[in-house]
Amino acid sequence: xxxxxxxxxxxxxxxxxxxxxxxxxxxxxxxxxxxxxxxxxxxxxxxxxxxxxxxxxxxxxxxxxxxxxxxxxxxxxxxxxxxxxxxxxxxxxxxxxxxxxxxxxxxxxxxxxxxxxxxxxxxxxxxxxxxxxxxxxxxxxxxxxxxxxxxxxxxxxxxxxxxxxxxxxxxxxxxxxxxxxxxxxxxxxxxxxxxxxxxxxxxxxxxxxxxxxxxxxxxxxxxxxxxxxxxxxxxxxxxxxxxxxxxxxxxxxxxxxxxxxxxxxxxxxxxxxxxxxxxxxxxxxxxxxxxxxxxxxxxxxxxxxxxxxxxxxxxxxxxxxxxxxxxxx
Amino acid sequence: xxxxxxxxxxxxxxxxxxxxxxxxxxxxxxxxxxxxxxxxxxxxxxxxxxxxxxxxxxxxxxxxxxxxxxxxxxxxxxxxxxxxxxxxxxxxxxxxxxxxxxxxxxxxxxxxxxxxxxxxxxxxxxxxxxxxxxxxxxxxxxxxxxxxxxxxxxxxxxxxxxxxxxxxxxxxxxxxxxxxxxxxxxxxxxxxxxxxxxxxxxxxxxxxxxxxxxxxxxxxxxxxxxxxxxxxxxxxxxxxxxxxxxxxxxxxxxxxxxxxxxxxxxxxxxxxxxxxxxxx
Numbered sequence: 001x002x003x004x005x006x007x008x009x010x011x012x013x014x015x016x017x018x019x020x021x022x023x024x025x026x027x028x029x030x031x032x033x034x035x036x037x038x039x040x041x042x043x044x045x046x047x048x049x050x051x052x053x054x055x056x057x058x059x060x061x062x063x064x065x066x067x068x069x070x071x072x073x074x075x076x077x078x079x080x081x082x083x084x085x086x087x088x089x090x091x092x093x094x095x096x097x098x099x100x101x102x103x104x105x106x107x108x109x110x111x112x113x114x115x116x117x118x119x120x121x122x123x124x125x126x127x128x129x130x131x132x133x134x135x136x137x138x139x140x141x142x143x144x145x146x147x148x149x150x151x152x153x154x155x156x157x158x159x160x161x162x163x164x165x166x167x168x169x170x171x172x173x174x175x176x177x178x179x180x181x182x183x184x185x186x187x188x189x190x191x192x193x194x195x196x197x198x199x200x201x202x203x204x205x206x207x208x209x210x211x212x213x214x215x216x217x218x219x220x221x222x223x224x225x226x227x228x229x230x231x232x233x234x235x236x237x238x239x240x241x242x243x244x245x246x247x248x249x250x251x252x253x254x255x256x257x258x259x260x261x262x263x264x265x266x267x268x269x270x271x272x273x274x275x276x277x278x279x280x281x282x283x284x285x286x287x288x289x290x291x292x293x294x295x296x297x298x299x300x301x302x303x304x305x306x307x308x309x310x311x312x313x314x315x316x317x318x319x320x321x322x323x324x325x326x327x328x329x
Numbered sequence: 330x331x332x333x334x335x336x337x338x339x340x341x342x343x344x345x346x347x348x349x350x351x352x353x354x355x356x357x358x359x360x361x362x363x364x365x366x367x368x369x370x371x372x373x374x375x376x377x378x379x380x381x382x383x384x385x386x387x388x389x390x391x392x393x394x395x396x397x398x399x400x401x402x403x404x405x406x407x408x409x410x411x412x413x414x415x416x417x418x419x420x421x422x423x424x425x426x427x428x429x430x431x432x433x434x435x436x437x438x439x440x441x442x443x444x445x446x447x448x449x450x451x452x453x454x455x456x457x458x459x460x461x462x463x464x465x466x467x468x469x470x471x472x473x474x475x476x477x478x479x480x481x482x483x484x485x486x487x488x489x490x491x492x493x494x495x496x497x498x499x500x501x502x503x504x505x506x507x508x509x510x511x512x513x514x515x516x517x518x519x520x521x522x523x524x525x526x527x528x529x530x531x532x533x534x535x536x537x538x539x540x541x542x543x544x545x546x547x548x549x550x551x552x553x554x555x556x557x558x559x560x561x562x563x564x565x566x567x568x569x570x571x572x573x574x575x576x577x578x579x580x581x582x583x584x585x586x587x588x589x590x591x592x593x594x595x596x597x598x599x600x601x602x603x604x605x606x607x608x609x
Contacts, residue, residue: 160362313443
């Protein structure tokens with residue numbers, strides 16, 4: 001047995017020795033070249049992978065950089081004005097008195113008023129598209145139109161508000177017997193309400209469409225009417241999703257700048273009621289940062305930007321958390 | 330039928346009617362704005378309007394050529410920065426679903442998406458305008474930061490939807506990683522990526538807030554990216570808040586052009602995504 005195997009090996013070796021010709025040598029050279037090429041490919045592959053990682057890292061660096069920049073640039077104002085800056089009531093750069101409360105109040109008033117005005121409409125759109133008419137040309141038309149609301153540039157909303165809404169609000173104010181200015185918190189809220197409808201509506205729609213149909217069918221089979229199904233099955237089931245949509249709308253409303261700047265009146269005073277003029281954090285930054293030459297003035301405006309940044313980040317994070325928990329369930 | 334059942338059915342119908350009325354009335358403001366802007370703007374658009382630059386108040390024949398050129402340049406360079414970075418980052422996120430860096434990276438993109446545009450403007454002002462002065466570059470960079478999250482998200486979502494078998498087949502043929510991505514995965518998802526890119530351009534085309542203290546505005550025709558530059562949305566803002574009728578008329582014309590531009594981009598994007606969904 002052993003000898004025969006050896007013999008076979010020998011003969012194989014002989015054969016292979018015999019076939020080493022120029023062709024074989026060329027093959028070997030080719031093989032070496034191929035190894036070289038695949039080395040190059042591996043290197044290219046590594047470079048590509050590394051680029052991807054660097055760019056992924058760059059996003060983190062960018063966001064951390066934005067936050068650090070805002071914090072570092074706010075330090076002069078934090079040092080000079082302290083935390084009381086946030087509830088100081090007077091804003092007078094000429095006398096170097098800075099208090100952000102009028103702007104905080106203006107931002108919160110406009111945003112929440114806008115939210116209150118827009119919620120009935122955005123939820124109606126969500127229920128309409130999610131439950132009553134999920135398909136068909138009418139539903140498609142409404143869905144696309146509502147999405148286009150978000151596409152119109154905010155400066156155009158502002159200009160339209162200036163030309164159309166301000167006179168309407170002015171005559172309305174005159175008819176109910178209050179100082180008729182036209183500009184102010186109420187006008188800004190109206191514009192904002194239109195602008196934030198799509199955010200809550202589109203999220204709400206997709207949440208309502210995710211309600212399992214067996215839940216709805218069970219309710220129908222017990223004799224529930226459509227409204228009862230919506231109220232006692234769909235709304236409780238999608239509560240957290242609808243809430244997240246409202247949060248996203250709120251985040252938009254808080255940071256909206258141009259449309260508000262153009263119709264709010266830009267007065268750095270505490271708003272007395274919803275019809276008085278005011279100013280928001282975003283609009284005071286837009287109006288004054290370019291000409292704020294004093295160190296503390298500049299820094300105080302940047303600190304407002306930092307507050308805006310942190311608030312919107314927290315709101316958006318809560319919204320995203322709620323959505324991801326909802327979709328995972 | 331008992332009265333109670335009638336009452337319940339009536340309530341249900343009433344609610345349905347209310348929903349329909351509220352939902353359809355959302356269309357009213359959009360239609361009102363579109364009609365008003367187009368009616369006020371379309372008559373102001375003529376050859377002089379498109380080719381002339383700013384004239385002092387009272388002098389007729391002012392135009393928006395400088396703002397049109399500026400908008401195109403600023404958006405073009407913003408896209409040049411944001412598109413490659415955005416697509417590569419989207420690839421990174423879709424290829425590394427579980428890694429720790431991808432988690433933080435995704436979180437950052439989420440945060441970036443929610444940051445108000447004015448804050449981006451402040452940051453660009455601090456980074457670029459304070460050391461180098463007002464320039465169109467700073468405006469482009471501010472806008473590119475705003476484009477990034479949209480491009481990244483759409484790229485990631487599109488690539489995630491592609492079947493794994495596609496990738497595996499390419500790997501089985503012995504293709505190296507970068508060729509699999511660039512020659513197989515990206516071409517397959519190109520329409521989704523493209524629609525994200527167009528959506529991001531549509532979104533920044535109307536942005537004013539980040540340009541207020543970066544590109545700043547300029548009354549002459551200029552193509553120098555190192556100098557301040559006028560842009561369409563900024564011109565609308567500047568003219569809209571002046572009390573002069575001439576300038577407001579220019580702003581109406583400019584609004585009309587901007588609105589049509591942005592809406593066309595959005596509708597085009599819609600058509601692309603629809604066609605793409607049919608193909609899947």
